[in-house]
Amino acid sequence: MSKQAVHRANTAGNTAGPQTAVSSVGDASLALGVDRTSPVPLYYQLSRQLEEAIEQGKLAPGSLLGNEIELAGRLGLSRPTVRQAIQSLVDKGLLVRRRGVGTQVVHSQVKRPLELSSLYDDLETAGQRPATQVLHNVIEPASAEVAAMLGLAEGADVHRIERLRFAHDEPVAYLRNHLPVGLLPLETAHLEATGLYRLMRNASVTLHSARQSIGARAATGEEAARLGEPAGTAVLTMARTTFDDMGRAVEYGSHLYRASRYSFEFQLLVRS
Numbered sequence: 001m002s003k004q005a006v007h008r009a010n011t012a013g014n015t016a017g018p019q020t021a022v023s024s025v026g027d028a029s030l031a032l033g034v035d036r037t038s039p040v041p042l043y044y045q046l047s048r049q050l051e052e053a054i055e056q057g058k059l060a061p062g063s064l065l066g067n068e069i070e071l072a073g074r075l076g077l078s079r080p081t082v083r084q085a086i087q088s089l090v091d092k093g094l095l096v097r098r099r100g101v102g103t104q105v106v107h108s109q110v111k112r113p114l115e116l117s118s119l120y121d122d123l124e125t126a127g128q129r130p131a132t133q134v135l136h137n138v139i140e141p142a143s144a145e146v147a148a149m150l151g152l153a154e155g156a157d158v159h160r161i162e163r164l165r166f167a168h169d170e171p172v173a174y175l176r177n178h179l180p181v182g183l184l185p186l187e188t189a190h191l192e193a194t195g196l197y198r199l200m201r202n203a204s205v206t207l208h209s210a211r212q213s214i215g216a217r218a219a220t221g222e223e224a225a226r227l228g229e230p231a232g233t234a235v236l237t238m239a240r241t242t243f244d245d246m247g248r249a250v251e252y253g254s255h256l257y258r259a260s261r262y263s264f265e266f267q268l269l270v271r272s
Contacts, residue, residue: 054089132163157181
């Protein structure tokens with residue numbers, strides 16, 4: 001069925017104009033509205049409002065979504081329209097249907113802008129309650145790849161730290177970073193208390209620019225287990241070399257992100 005046909009089916013038999021209902025979801029009361037004069041499908045209007053409420057923290061993880069029949073009645077929508085809106089959020093990983101419990105808010109997706117910032121700071125700014133578990137914190141000889149990225153001789157000592165980053169107590173990223181030895185103190189307790197870039201700024205390391213690449217691949221069994229995903233799940237990858245204001249490479253990161261919880265946001269401009 002075409003989008004036009006879906007829209008006509010959704011709006012058939014209903015009066016035109018915006019319609020709003022206040023729905024109680026968990027401990028929150030949300031003003032949900034649909035505009036029948038809009039060309040945007042009704043299910044999409046509803047799903048966007050629910051998604052924004054999740055992202056803004058109005059619907060906290062664990063909240064139960066209202067009954068589909070009740071919500072459809074309040075908004076004057078068909079039950080299939082409401083079900084389609086909810087299913088779109090289930091597909092995005094924001095909601096989950098649990099037998100005997102109902103439809104429950106899982107979490108909001110981390111939407112990270114493409115700029116030189118730390119994941120910890122971005123999560124904190126978004127109200128995602130970041131936490132860190134340090135898996136490895138060692139000094140070791142640099143591999144050929146790491147040495148090339150940091151501008152060091154192969155075999156030179158480098159600091160390797162591996163961490164799991166959590167948001168709302170769920171793992172969202174597996175972070176591996178290499179840094180030149182002696183750049184700054186890297187104590188495990190400090191790495192678990194805050195972000196790496198914040199520690200670097202506190203040590204008077206001025207971050208200036210970075211070279212970054214983004215990709216995707218299937219997670220290994222070990223990687224998937226760390227991230228709480230089935231083996232073979234697709235994950236986002238990011239490799240970044242960061243430079244200070246003197247042009248020195250101060251950090252090389254190789255990170256994995258849960259695709260169900262994480263996305264990069266781009267702003268694209270037309271080149272004149």
